[in-house]
Amino acid sequence: MSAPAVEVRNLVKRYGAATAVDGISLTVARGQLLALLGTNGAGKTTTIEICEGFRRADSGSVRVLGLDPSADARQLRPQVGVMLQDGVGGYTGAKALELLELFGSYAAHPLDARDLLAHVGLAEAASRPVKRLSGGQQQRLSLAMALIGRPALLFLDEPTAGMDPQARRTTWGLIRRLRADGVSVVLTTHYLDEAEELADNVIVLHEGQIVAEGSPAALVRSDAAGKIRFSAPSGLVIADLQLALPSGAQVSEPAPGNYLVAAPVTPELLAAVTAWCAAHGVLAEGLTVERRRLEDVFLTLTSSSG
Amino acid sequence: MTTFTPAPGAAGTGRMLAAQTRMEFKLLLRNGEQVGLTLVIPLLLEFFFNLPMLYSLDGRRIDFMVPSILALAVMSASFTGLAIGTGFERKYAVLKRLGATALPRQVLLLGKTCAVLILQVFQAALICGFGLILGWHPAGNPIWAGLLLIAGTLAFGGLGLLLAGTVRAEVTLAAANLIWLVLLFGGGIAIPLSRYPAAAADILRFLPSAALSDGLHQVLQHGGGFPARDLLTLLVWAGLALPAAARWFRWE
Numbered sequence: 001m002s003a004p005a006v007e008v009r010n011l012v013k014r015y016g017a018a019t020a021v022d023g024i025s026l027t028v029a030r031g032q033l034l035a036l037l038g039t040n041g042a043g044k045t046t047t048i049e050i051c052e053g054f055r056r057a058d059s060g061s062v063r064v065l066g067l068d069p070s071a072d073a074r075q076l077r078p079q080v081g082v083m084l085q086d087g088v089g090g091y092t093g094a095k096a097l098e099l100l101e102l103f104g105s106y107a108a109h110p111l112d113a114r115d116l117l118a119h120v121g122l123a124e125a126a127s128r129p130v131k132r133l134s135g136g137q138q139q140r141l142s143l144a145m146a147l148i149g150r151p152a153l154l155f156l157d158e159p160t161a162g163m164d165p166q167a168r169r170t171t172w173g174l175i176r177r178l179r180a181d182g183v184s185v186v187l188t189t190h191y192l193d194e195a196e197e198l199a200d201n202v203i204v205l206h207e208g209q210i211v212a213e214g215s216p217a218a219l220v221r222s223d224a225a226g227k228i229r230f231s232a233p234s235g236l237v238i239a240d241l242q243l244a245l246p247s248g249a250q251v252s253e254p255a256p257g258n259y260l261v262a263a264p265v266t267p268e269l270l271a272a273v274t275a276w277c278a279a280h281g282v283l284a285e286g287l288t289v290e291r292r293r294l295e296d297v298f299l300t301l302t303s304s305s306g
Numbered sequence: 307m308t309t310f311t312p313a314p315g316a317a318g319t320g321r322m323l324a325a326q327t328r329m330e331f332k333l334l335l336r337n338g339e340q341v342g343l344t345l346v347i348p349l350l351l352e353f354f355f356n357l358p359m360l361y362s363l364d365g366r367r368i369d370f371m372v373p374s375i376l377a378l379a380v381m382s383a384s385f386t387g388l389a390i391g392t393g394f395e396r397k398y399a400v401l402k403r404l405g406a407t408a409l410p411r412q413v414l415l416l417g418k419t420c421a422v423l424i425l426q427v428f429q430a431a432l433i434c435g436f437g438l439i440l441g442w443h444p445a446g447n448p449i450w451a452g453l454l455l456i457a458g459t460l461a462f463g464g465l466g467l468l469l470a471g472t473v474r475a476e477v478t479l480a481a482a483n484l485i486w487l488v489l490l491f492g493g494g495i496a497i498p499l500s501r502y503p504a505a506a507a508d509i510l511r512f513l514p515s516a517a518l519s520d521g522l523h524q525v526l527q528h529g530g531g532f533p534a535r536d537l538l539t540l541l542v543w544a545g546l547a548l549p550a551a552a553r554w555f556r557w558e
Contacts, residue, residue, distance in 0.1 A: 005511040009361070078316035078408035089403025091395075093333050093532055105325035106408040108315030115308055149408065150314035 003066030004228060005030050005153050005184035006051055011060035013046050020147035021044040022208035033185040035195035038205035039302055048155050052082055065153055071124060081151035085158050088130055088138045109150030120144045121170055133289050135162035143171065144153040156187040160194060168192065172197055192295040208300045219297055226265030226291050228273055230284035231257055244276040245269060265291045316408035326417030331424050344387060345429055345557055348379040348471030349436050355441055370436040373522035377495050379429050381459045386420045386482045389466035392418065393478030396470065396558060405557030412552045419463035428457055451522060454533060457540035464547025471555030488514040514543045535540040
């Protein structure tokens with residue numbers, strides 16, 4: 001029970017001349033949610049499919065719940081729930097409820113299939129053949145199929161791809177509940193807001209390598225490019241303002257009367273700016289704080305080589 | 307309120323096999339045109355080959371024809387049909403998803419074979435019933451014939467799954483049809499091995515098609531006793547093919 005949910009060391013996977021995964025190491029503690037973030041081809045799916053036992057690593061070690069995903073597959077599979085990319089998988093000629101019940105029959109203590117179907121918002125579609133479900137509905141059924149065996153660990157490969165905003169919100173709520181109930185989760189996503197909303201930790205992959213990792217808040221905080229803007233009469237002594245601020249802050253006047261403070265945005269920075277203004281009898285109008293979101297961090301990290 | 311608190315574990319093998327067989331059988335039936343072909347083609351063949359214009363046979367024509375058609379039907383459904391169906395399931399990643407569950411490969415393959423076996427109970431009943439209408443006089447012990455049909459299904463099912471699990475779906479499609487045709491004419495079903503040179507017949511009789519066809523003819527046409535050699539031949543094929551399929555079957 002003490003082994004981490006997932007432990008990957010120096011993982012390398014090549015497809016011919018191309019290196020899909022180039023020396024990744026990561027750890028997911030029990031009960032944690034890790035989001036693998038990256039553009040297409042970043043190595044997310046390859047990494048997750050090696051953890052699922054579908055592919056073998058060229059080098060490096062992978063332990064899932066303390067087991068080897070290939071050698072110990074028989075022991076590991078009942079403990080892990082999987083949601084593959086691209087639709088449901090499984091028999092598309094089956095009805096939604098039938099397929100979910102079939103997956104339940106593989107497990108020792110399955111959840112109630114009908115209940116679970118209602119949970120993912122598919123109660124109405126229970127007797128519809130899987131191939132007639134919309135893309136978003138198939139994704140939700142696929143999630144239910146991953147959950148029904150009450151796994152200790154879930155691998156969700158782009159769980160909300162193709163869902164409408166409403167369904168995404170519902171799915172996020174469900175994933176939060178899973179985490180609250182003690183399920184460990186690894187998910188891949190293109191959606192920054194998804195990682196920001198759900199993850200304890202985020203790993204940003206780019207061309208098979210980890211280019212950033214940490215909690216969503218830490219990733220944003222570590223990024224230096226925050227901005228405070230305000231308008232005031234032109235001709236303020238900006239060097240004086242800069243002295244009043246934490247070191248590293250850059251003050252400029254891009255246009256007469258428009259001021260820009262570039263620095264990691266913290267409550268202290270904002271207080272220092274307004275305090276300086278008050279001390280100099282300056283009314284800062286239209287003051288705005290721009291803190292970069294994860295999205296900005298992500299775009300910076302993944303466009304560097306391009 | 308549902309709790310998602312982990313409680314992982316695999317179900318018992320018996321429960322998985324029952325559920326898998328039920329699902330596979332339902333899906334077989336839902337594939338309407340496939341069922342139609344499986345059930346109707348043998349009956350049509352039974353009817354046409356019973357007409358005394360195609361080729362001459364010793365003895366009563368229908369008494370030869372029913373065991374042949376039974377063997378042909380087993381080979382069609384459990385080898386060709388099962389191989390092609392399973393091959394395309396692999397191609398479309400149906401089985402990849404199952405590979406990520408607690409379902410062991412052996413249980414999946416056995417479930418598929420059992421589903422075909424159930425279908426063949428109906429198929430055999432139709433063929434025999436239609437044969438009786440056409441004037442068939444069955445001889446021998448029907449239990450021996452039943453055992454031969456079961457062993458034949460296991461052998462052909464194992465071979466079909468071995469093929470489907472190891473090569474591309476398109477290759478499976480071509481090979482399953484080609485092998486079917488070769489075994490039909492060269493494997494002792496359409497043409498009795500007694501028409502072949504003795505040396506060739508001695509080898510050909512160990513083909514699963516020949517063992518099944520010969521055993522069924524011995525029992526149902528000639529009223530022979532326990533078909534030990536043919537049954538053993540089929541069981542050896544099944545005993546090789548099913549474990550080989552489970553061993554080498556790739557989910558995707």
